[in-house]
Every structure is written in C-alpha cells, then in structure tokens.
Amino acid sequence: ASANSAISAVVCFSVFAVATRIIIAQQNRFVKRFFAFFQNFFGESEKLRNFAEKPHFLFWRSAKIREEMMRHLHNWREYGIITPEIRGGTNTMEHYLDNAATTKPCAEAAEAVVRCMTEQYGNPSSLHRKGLEAQHVMEHARQQIAAALGCKAQELLFTSGATESTNLALRGAAAAHGRKRKKIITSAVEHASVRQTLAQLEQQGFTVVAVAPDADGRYHAEDFLREVDGNTCLVSMMLVNNENGYRMPVEETFRGVKRKDPEILTHCDAVQGFLKVPFRTRSLNADLISLSGHKVHALKGAGALYLRQGVRIRPILFGGHQEKSLRPGTESVPLIAAFGAAAEKLSRTVQERYEKAAQLRASLIAQLRTMEGVLIRDIPDASPYVLSISMPGYRSEIILHYLEQREIY
Numbered sequence: 001a002s003a004n005s006a007i008s009a010v011v012c013f014s015v016f017a018v019a020t021r022i023i024i025a026q027q028n029r030f031v032k033r034f035f036a037f038f039q040n041f042f043g044e045s046e047k048l049r050n051f052a053e054k055p056h057f058l059f060w061r062s063a064k065i066r067e068e069m070m071r072h073l074h075n076w077r078e079y080g081i082i083t084p085e086i087r088g089g090t091n092t093m094e095h096y097l098d099n100a101a102t103t104k105p106c107a108e109a110a111e112a113v114v115r116c117m118t119e120q121y122g123n124p125s126s127l128h129r130k131g132l133e134a135q136h137v138m139e140h141a142r143q144q145i146a147a148a149l150g151c152k153a154q155e156l157l158f159t160s161g162a163t164e165s166t167n168l169a170l171r172g173a174a175a176a177h178g179r180k181r182k183k184i185i186t187s188a189v190e191h192a193s194v195r196q197t198l199a200q201l202e203q204q205g206f207t208v209v210a211v212a213p214d215a216d217g218r219y220h221a222e223d224f225l226r227e228v229d230g231n232t233c234l235v236s237m238m239l240v241n242n243e244n245g246y247r248m249p250v251e252e253t254f255r256g257v258k259r260k261d262p263e264i265l266t267h268c269d270a271v272q273g274f275l276k277v278p279f280r281t282r283s284l285n286a287d288l289i290s291l292s293g294h295k296v297h298a299l300k301g302a303g304a305l306y307l308r309q310g311v312r313i314r315p316i317l318f319g320g321h322q323e324k325s326l327r328p329g330t331e332s333v334p335l336i337a338a339f340g341a342a343a344e345k346l347s348r349t350v351q352e353r354y355e356k357a358a359q360l361r362a363s364l365i366a367q368l369r370t371m372e373g374v375l376i377r378d379i380p381d382a383s384p385y386v387l388s389i390s391m392p393g394y395r396s397e398i399i400l401h402y403l404e405q406r407e408i409y
C-alpha cells in the first residue's frame, strides 16, 4: 500500500509538473504575442521588449504594462511626438521627429478646413452673407492668433507663410525706410528666407552686415549694437534657430537698438519659437514678427506678419485692398481658419509642452551619450524642440535613409 501511494504521489507530481510547464509555456507564447502586437502598435520600448522575452505570469506585471502603454498613448495624443500609423494592412509605427520642418495638422485645424470648404466658402471681400460669413471666420482666426501671440488683432496681416512674411517685412521696411539709410544688420545663421531676401536687397544697393556667433555658437547683443550707426535702417534676428535650437538674445538686442535709435525697424523671424518657446511679444521690442502656420500643427500655405501699430512698410505685391493693401489677393480662409484653431489650441499648453519637450530632449541626449560616435551639439539656451546631432564618418543622407526604413523621420 505504501509503495502504491508513493507511485501515485510521483505520478501526480509528474502530471502536475508537466501541466504547469505547459501552462507557463502557453502563457509565455501568449505574452510574447500580446507584446509583439503592442510593440508594433506603440513602438519599440526597452521595458516592453524585456518583459516579452522573460517568462512570467501576466498578472504579475499588469500595472507596469498599463503604465507603459499609457505613457506611449499620452505622448502620441498630447504632444504629437509619436504618431502611430496603420498602413498597408500591417501595423507599423511611425516616429515623426521632423517637426521643425513641418508638423502634423491637429484635428481642430483639419476640422476648420473642412468646415470652410463645405460651408463657409465665400470670398471674405464679398458683401453678401456668404462673404460676411467667411470674413467673420477670418477675423475670428486673427483674434485667436493675436491672443496666442499677445498682440492686437489689427496688428496681424495674413500671408501664405513665413517666407512671404519675411519678404514683406524686410523688403517692405527697406522700401519705406531705406531711402537715406542703407545698412541692414542681421545674424549669420538666419533662415534662407531672411538671408536670400537680404541678398536681394544688397543687389539693390543696401549694405548687409551679418554678425558672426562667438566660438561656442552663441550671440551677444553688444556685437549687434556695435554695428548700429546713423546709416542703419533695419535689424533682423531670428528667435530660435531651426537647426540647433539656439535661442537668440532678441529682447536685449532689439532693446539696445531702439535705445540707440528708435527709428531703426526691428524684425524677428519667430517661426521656431511661436507656441513652442514661451516669450512675451512686447518684450521682444520687435516692430515686425514673422510666423508660420504649418510649424504649429496648422496647414502649409498660411502665415502671418505682426506689424506693430504705427509702423509703416510698403507692399511688395499689388492688385487689391486685402490686408490693408499690404498683402493683396483673396485670402485663403480655410488655411487661415486652421491656423487660428491650432494657435488657440496650442496656446493653452505652451509651458506644459515646453517642459515635456525638455524632459524628452534630456532623456534622448542621455541615451545618445551612451552610443559611440554620436556628436551631440547641445547648446545651452537651446529650444527643447530642436536637437542637432551628427555622426562623423556617415553622410547625413545615409543616416536619413537608414532611419526612414525604420519609419523614423
């Protein structure tokens, strides 16, 4: 009897052990499949991968999984930094990091465009109800952007984008104030829309002085102020550099310029700073500020020029009375409405998004520092939205195509 009991006990234990192994194996397969799905959908994550590769029971770590998934979802929804896309029948994840080039339009912007195309499609210059309705939409957008920038609605002119805004600002200011004064001061790192417009003005007889940065890539107000003289008509300086994120000392420089000579006009290309980096428009001491819609989750084809009340510039286009005759041509109401909607949405979270971007940038830098051969150009005072890195020995386009194959843009 005792031998039988012993055999039964061994058999029972063996059956139990085999059954347990089968259950664990099944569960591990399930866990792996479960995570493969979520990895495809939400992207690679160190924690998710480790979890999927280790055998354990699902319920042990369910709180952690939830936390991890919520983090991905939060980044995606709130900050548009990670954008999952389901394409071609397979679930793949797109990492869109090229937000200094352009941003994905937000839902509010897309809705505004559709509404204007299907309902409020009148010409805002028409005097009938359909026209007045379109005009109302446009003026509402002007107020939304003015509130986001911190200026009066009548100080904003709509354009097709920042390139047009900078052309109008620089050429319009030079035409209005450049009869006797022929010197324009700028930085050596401006965007092409400023640099090339100034090169054109140089051909028309203006002298353009491009101030160089110091050895660390930083700018100082006194280097600009040293150049200011009785022949200066205009100073143009970007707020945030689009390649390395450097935040220029615009406030201090323009304040010094105005103190030296209030007649000199000041222009700021604020494209990479607007609704990203907190700043006070009045403190910039700028007479003219260029903005772009598609950098702030609106659409390509709409921009704005802030023209401080009382400042006079000349138009560069002719043929209509729109936008105080400074930007003639029928306004693109759908794109303007989208710009307004996006500006209003983003203006509520500038500080919060700034802090989040700073955290993400710091964590990216920390991870990149662990990799050999990556050169990080982390300038102090940089906007957290831009990070410049390079890998000596690799051409940029090679890295670009390598990342592109992994849906990283």
Ligand code: PLP
Binding pocket: 100, 101, 160, 161, 162, 163, 164, 191, 193, 238, 240, 241, 242, 269, 271, 272, 291, 292, 293, 294, 303
């Ligand atoms: N200024 C800066 C700093 C930019 O980054 C850009 C766009 O890349 C522009 C101006 C031109 O803007 P848009 O594409 O609206 O003409």
